[in-house]
Amino acid sequence: MNSFTLGRYIPLDSLMHRFDPRAKIVAMFLLMIAIFMPSGFMGYIGIFLIICIGIYASKLNLRFFWNAMKPMFFMLAVLLVINVFVVKSGEPVITISNFTIYWNALSQTGYIAVRLVLMIVITTLLTATTKPTDLTIALEDLMKPLKRIGFPANEIAMIISIALRFIPTLIEETQRIIKAQTSRGVDLQEGKLKEKVMAILSLIVPLFVSSYQRAEELANAMEARGYVPSRPRTRYRQLKMVGRDFVMLAVCMLVLLSTIGIMIWL
Amino acid sequence: MPIEIRNLSHAYHADTSLAKTAIHDISLHIGDGEMCALIGETGSGKSTLVQHLNALLLPSEGELEINGKCIYAHVKNTGLKALRKEVGLVFQFPEYQLFEETILKDIAFGPKNFGVEAEEAEAIAREMIQIVGLDESYLEKSPFECSGGEKRRIAIAGILAMNPNVLVFDEPTAGLDPKGAKDMMELFRKLNKEYHKTVILVSHDMEHVMNYCDRVLVMSDGHIIKDCPVKEFFRSSDLLRKLNINPPQILLLKDMCAERGIHIREDVFTIEECVADIVKEVKNHE
Structure with a gap:
């Protein structure tokens, strides 16, 4: 039962579920970019806090996120082994007979682990609180500007x-x-x-x-039933952005800007 | 080689919060050469029951014995493949299980899986294609060129090729035209009478049940609520109505006659006998 946690929708009634799916997708992108900004420890604290608030607002079980992360641990273990053997810079941490493990090997793996965990939590937060149908509607709306250049x-x-x-x-x-x-x-x-x-x-x-x-x-x-792919279609359910969606987007934007700020400053 | 089912229960998703018992405490004996109909509403547990005969599902409680081979709950059962050779299970829309390039290969696929040599398996295929009413010219064709009814016959030939003693058909006439359905039922009767196979037929068509089967098992909500000879089952439409089953045409005709004071004997099931009775009754009146 738990093997399908990744990408599964959990029907609950929470603030996270009520956000506009388009706002959620854009927010996810903003936070993803923020994660990849090399802004060090400080930057991740901001992202971590906002994600914690997101989890709290989604009413989802922490165990659910844990299950979503499980498949990643094997990959991280492989990565750690490779880094330990390949990366030979920074301070030596420990030496076992002839073999030395360097600080950079551990910190690089740590960085990747933190990024992966944050990314998985964010995407899980999106897919668990948004119905697949809403996701596609939102994607369609977000892709609309691309139609000008012939994108279907x-x-x-x-x-x-x-x-x-x-x-x-x-x-x-x-x-x-x-x-x-x-x-x-x-x-x-x-x-x-x-x-x-x-x-x-x-x-x-x-x-x-x-x-x-x-x-x-x-x-x-x-x-x-008269479906023509290229013709514009009307929808029964109209998406409408309201105040809380803009607030969420603004907060996510702020997080992104602050990571950029930290990166330039330091 | 009888089928003996003792206190069989099966729960889907056992040990989870979604656990749902599909069949409860079923005990049943089906003798050699019987032609049984298994009827009941959708979701009554028919498919669950027949899948046990083939060990595709294993009992949650109870046991079953087929041809001396036993399957128990709570233990790791072995030799399931041998059991699958004893019981040929023809699923609904069996044409979807065809996959080989030629019909010959597809029919020979089953026996080969059970260790029959390639040449012998092909000889079996040649024999089986004729039993299901197609000729040998089909053998080199691709199964995907054939019509729906032909595909279904080929799929059934693929099951027959394993030479099982028990044949289970899950709604074999679904989606066939009346002529195709009748031919199919005639085929099952032939398999039962000439080849002495035990036939278990899951069906919603009361006309077929009445005309071709010897015994009727009615399932409802995971229980067998009626088990009797077909003649007894179709004696009156009252029982059928109580079980929420549409009576066959002939019973409706008898009911209408009864309303008009024409008495027809209870064990009359064919239109010819019925007409004879009506004529006799009318003469009596005159």
Whole structure:
């Protein structure tokens, strides 16, 4: 159950959930840029504080964020090992027989770890408090200016929302085909390499066939109801930015500016 | 090789807050060569039950014994693959499980998985394609060139090729035209009568249940609420109405006759016998 924490929407009623999705996406970008400003320890304190407020305002369980971060630890461990062997500058920290670990190896890994943690918390905060449909609507709105230079914003948004919509369907379909092939004697866990390749093939081919078929049916159904990709579409749900959205954006902007300030100053 | 189910229960997502018991304490005996219908509303646990016969789902409580092989709850069961060879499970819309380049290869896929040599598996495929009512010219075609009904026959041939003793069909006539559905039911009758397979049919079509099956199992909310011979089950429409099942046409006709004072014997299930009874009754009146 917990393996799908990353990117999952948690329906709650909180301030974070009520923010305009466009404001949330822009705020996420601002904070992302702030994270990558080399403003040292001071800069991260500001970002950390604002994220803590965000978590508090989202009413989400801290455990949820912990679960989202778990897959990253393995990567960090690998990174630490590589840095320890490659980075040979700064003060030596500890020497074990002939091997010396230097301060820069640890601090660089630490920096990356802090950045990754902050990034994951921010994106989790966004996806956990925003419905996938709202996210696509917001993306479409944000991409609107790009239409002038011929960027197909409507189409991209439609593609994203269709893709999101069909993830559960595909999972269901996969499970169904696994069962059907298992009862024909396919063993997905054991067997020689050749048998395994065959087993995977017996899964992928039917999955592709039914996906193509479904795509074609969906396209026909959409066209039958008058869908033309390039034409402007109206929406039932209109997004509207209100005071609190601007306040949030202003605060995030302030954080970004202060990190830039710290970077230039120091 | 009978099927014996003892106090079987199954819960999905066991040990989580989402735990939901799909079937409760089911005990059932299905003898060799029976042709059983399993009916019930969507979500009544039919699919959960039949997937146990193939060990795709394992019992949460209770046990089942198929052809002497036992499956228990709470232990790690072995030899599931051998059991899958005994019970051929044909899922709803089985045409979606086709994947090979040629129909020959696809039908031979099952037996090969169970260790049959390639040549022998192809010989089996040649035999099976005829049993399901297609000719050998199909064998070299791609399964994706065929029509929906043909694909379904090919998929069924793929299951038959494993030579299971028990065949389970989950709504096999869904989406077929009336002629295709009738042919399909005739095929199942042939498999049952000529090849002596035990057939378990999950169906919503009462006409098929009445005309082709010998025994009816009704499921509701995870329980078997009725288990009786088909003749008894369709004796009167009152029972069916109580179970929320639409009676077949012939029962409706008998009801209408009864309203008009024409009595038709209870064990009449075909239109011809019904007509004969009506004629006799009318003559009596005159």
